[in-house]
Amino acid sequence: MENISTVFVLDKNEQSREVIKSFIEDLSFIKEIKLYEDYREGYEAIKQASNPIVIMDISDNLAELKEIADNIKLVTSRIIITSIDYSTNTIIQALRSGAKEFLPKPVLKEDLIRVLTMFASISPEDENTGSKIITVYSNKGGIGKTTIAINLASELAKVTKDKVALIDLNLQLGDISTFLNLNPPFDVNYVIQRLIDKDDNIFMKGFEKYKDTSLYILSDPSYIEQSGSITTRQISALFTKLKKVFPYIVIDMSSSIDPISLKILDESDWILFTTIVNIPAIRNAQRCLNLFRSRNYPAKKVKIVINRYMENDEIKIEDIENTLSESVYWKIPNNYFTIMEAINKGVTIFEINSESNIGSNFRDFASKVSDDIIEQTVVQYRVRM
Ligand SMILES: Nc1ncnc2c1ncn2[C@@H]1O[C@H](COP(=O)(O)OP(=O)(O)OP(=O)(O)O)[C@@H](O)[C@H]1O
Numbered sequence: 001m002e003n004i005s006t007v008f009v010l011d012k013n014e015q016s017r018e019v020i021k022s023f024i025e026d027l028s029f030i031k032e033i034k035l036y037e038d039y040r041e042g043y044e045a046i047k048q049a050s051n052p053i054v055i056m057d058i059s060d061n062l063a064e065l066k067e068i069a070d071n072i073k074l075v076t077s078r079i080i081i082t083s084i085d086y087s088t089n090t091i092i093q094a095l096r097s098g099a100k101e102f103l104p105k106p107v108l109k110e111d112l113i114r115v116l117t118m119f120a121s122i123s124p125e126d127e128n129t130g131s132k133i134i135t136v137y138s139n140k141g142g143i144g145k146t147t148i149a150i151n152l153a154s155e156l157a158k159v160t161k162d163k164v165a166l167i168d169l170n171l172q173l174g175d176i177s178t179f180l181n182l183n184p185p186f187d188v189n190y191v192i193q194r195l196i197d198k199d200d201n202i203f204m205k206g207f208e209k210y211k212d213t214s215l216y217i218l219s220d221p222s223y224i225e226q227s228g229s230i231t232t233r234q235i236s237a238l239f240t241k242l243k244k245v246f247p248y249i250v251i252d253m254s255s256s257i258d259p260i261s262l263k264i265l266d267e268s269d270w271i272l273f274t275t276i277v278n279i280p281a282i283r284n285a286q287r288c289l290n291l292f293r294s295r296n297y298p299a300k301k302v303k304i305v306i307n308r309y310m311e312n313d314e315i316k317i318e319d320i321e322n323t324l325s326e327s328v329y330w331k332i333p334n335n336y337f338t339i340m341e342a343i344n345k346g347v348t349i350f351e352i353n354s355e356s357n358i359g360s361n362f363r364d365f366a367s368k369v370s371d372d373i374i375e376q377t378v379v380q381y382r383v384r385m
């Protein structure tokens with residue numbers, strides 16, 4: 001079924017605006033085409049529209065457009081960005097600005113129609129096809145999974161300005177609401193029971209928005225008995241729904257390996273497999289990586305994260321890489337005091353000290369994660385262009 005949409009063309013060049021209009025004005029699924037030279041005015045109109053599609057040119061003054069682009073992507077993900085410059089760097093900027101598609105200028109009529117037809121054939125619900133489920137996992141308890149999931153998710157929300165979901169799937173012993181001092185009225189169980197409900201507002205009611213950020217938190221079930229009734233099928237359904245709403249989904253879970261955990265791991269796009277630098281932890285990690293290999297996870301799915309890293313550790317990163325036959329993706333420094341202060345005050349590390357070694361580490365970590373996700377998409381573009 002086609003969705004009838006209004007198309008908003010934001011372009012400083014009058015001729016470009018008119019050309020785009022002439023290319024698409026006969027398409028049956030387009031109700032109206034609105035042209036804007038002034039991007040701010042365009043954004044105000046986009047906010048009011050239902051089901052908008054945005055075609056935005058970034059040929060000049062990208063810095064000035066960044067704030068508007070960040071606002072627009074919170075309204076719709078059906079954004080096409082155009083530019084006379086189609087270097088890899090510009091495509092990265094465009095995707096970072098929330099574009100679902102990038103088209104080099106001058107825009108070709110058939111390209112534009114192809115993209116708009118694709119937008120029209122998917123319902124707004126199914127938009128976030130590029131969503132990623134990023135699960136923080138370790139088969140050993142107390143390694144820092146919850147700390148990492150919380151602080152990575154909150155930095156991802158800041159760095160990307162996108163909607164980020166943080167989900168507590170440590171179904172029996174979840175800590176996220178304690179670590180962030182939340183008193184959520186609803187939890188995973190509530191949301192799972194209502195998955196058949198098509199209404200996004202009901203689904204979103206289960207989440208707690210974290211302060212004035214774009215981070216949305218779903219807490220673990222309030223009663224242990226409720227966690228036992230959650231099935232692997234429900235986990236799949238939850239993931240499908242989450243991917244329709246959030247571009248980034250960060251999952252915290254338990255360290256056990258049971259059918260629910262395996263389901264979560266199998267269906268994650270990325271596993272941030274976390275370990276610390278000591279012999280028992282690394283032996284455990286080795287066993288778990290063998291399990292992942294036996295499940296044929298794609299090469300880039302599992303990424304090794306070293307927590308509580310200290311420069312002068314006796315065991316070196318190269319030793320770990322040799323033992324695990326994998327390279328280390330990220331290292332998080334040991335900083336007990338800052339983390340304990342954050343946990344005790346029920347806030348993120350950023351709110352305690354964003355410039356501490358661990359505060360800046362999580363900011364860089366989130367940038368790397370979002371850059372690597374965007375780069376995967378750019379590679380697909382380069383192949384197509
Ligand atoms: N980088 C770090 N530096 C210092 N202390 C840390 C670091 N990361 C985590 N910790 C400490 O380790 C402890 C365990 O962390 P956390 O609860 O996040 O681990 P977990 O893997 O989620 O545990 P569980 O298996 O119980 O869910 C916490 O007290 C936390 O303060």
Ligand SMILES: [Mg+2]
Pocket residue numbers: 145146147170175252253
């Ligand atoms: Mg935990």
